[in-house]
Amino acid sequence: MEQEVERYRKPTRILHWIHGGAFVVLFLTGLILFIPQLGILAQDSWTRVIHRIAAVLFVVVPLIYIPLNWKATLRGIKNAFTWGREDIGWLKAAPRYYFLCDEETMPPQPHMNTGQKMWWFMVIVFGLIFVITGLIMWAFKTVAPAALLQWMVFIHDVAFIATGCMLFVHIYLSVIHPLMRPTRTGAWSSMARGKVSVEYAKSHHGKWYEEITKAKEVQSE
Ligand code: HEM
Numbered sequence: 001m002e003q004e005v006e007r008y009r010k011p012t013r014i015l016h017w018i019h020g021g022a023f024v025v026l027f028l029t030g031l032i033l034f035i036p037q038l039g040i041l042a043q044d045s046w047t048r049v050i051h052r053i054a055a056v057l058f059v060v061v062p063l064i065y066i067p068l069n070w071k072a073t074l075r076g077i078k079n080a081f082t083w084g085r086e087d088i089g090w091l092k093a094a095p096r097y098y099f100l101c102d103e104e105t106m107p108p109q110p111h112m113n114t115g116q117k118m119w120w121f122m123v124i125v126f127g128l129i130f131v132i133t134g135l136i137m138w139a140f141k142t143v144a145p146a147a148l149l150q151w152m153v154f155i156h157d158v159a160f161i162a163t164g165c166m167l168f169v170h171i172y173l174s175v176i177h178p179l180m181r182p183t184r185t186g187a188w189s190s191m192a193r194g195k196v197s198v199e200y201a202k203s204h205h206g207k208w209y210e211e212i213t214k215a216k217e218v219q220s221e
């Protein structure tokens with residue numbers, strides 16, 4: 001049996017799939033509202049109702065997760081907002097790595113590489129933008145000035161386009177790109193089962209693997 005290491009704990013995986021699932025529903029129902037030609041699907045307001053139900057999940061699930069897992073949350077936020085020389089190394093190597101599958105040029109990566117940090121960063125920043133603009137459109141539709149509502153729709157739409165594009169990149173890189181497979185022991189497995197093979201950890205997140213093995217050695221001393 002191949003040796004494995006834990007990459008994402010169960011609460012993190014549950015948060016990912018419910019929150020990510022709600023986001024995908026918001027994206028699809030938002031798309032129907034955004035494209036006038038799809039207006040026929042929005043008849044009877046079902047799309048709007050589903051959009052609002054998914055919005056509640058999108059807000060409530062992290063609100064439950066954060067106080068129960070505040071250490072992991074702070075670590076994640078710190079990670080997403082800390083940028084340094086290491087990230088320049090990743091940016092330089094990324095074109096050859098992702099387009100030519102050249103693994104030699106990529107320096108050893110921590111738990112989250114720069115691309116993953118960018119996604120985290122976008123989820124936090126645009127997530128807040130969605131919530132603020134969405135709540136104003138929802139709760140103050142009849143009382144807010146028309147110009148304010150127009151701005152909220154515009155900002156909501158910009159966030160929709162930016163995160164929508166990144167979502168496709170995220171899904172492609174997490175489950176389809178040849179370097180992120182094999183599925184049972186690679187990126188997919190990290191979010192599905194919480195574990196990756198030692199070989200995958202070493203080749204994709206070498207710096208992180210070194211950190212966790214050192215920490216284990218100290219513990220057993
Ligand atoms: C339904 C389609 C999705 C699939 C198949 C998917 C798959 C994955 C996988 C396999 C990972 C682990 C990557 C790794 O550590 O190597 C991951 C991580 C992550 N996912 Fe998703 N995901 C999806 C949707 C989403 C959505 C909608 C969001 C945001 C609301 C999201 C946010 C994240 C974040 C923040 C991480 C950690 C950073 C990263 O690895 O990029 N995911 N996802």
Ligand code: HEM
Binds near residue numbers: 027031134137157160
């Ligand atoms: C807490 C989160 C969110 C809330 C409260 C929210 C709320 C709303 C509301 C109230 C509307 C107006 C619908 C109507 O016309 O009655 C709307 C429209 C829309 N939402 Fe959201 N939303 C949220 C998140 C999202 C996300 C994550 C996406 C996409 C990824 C999204 C995409 C859209 C789009 C494209 C529209 C159509 C705007 C237009 O008419 O051009 N929303 N949202």
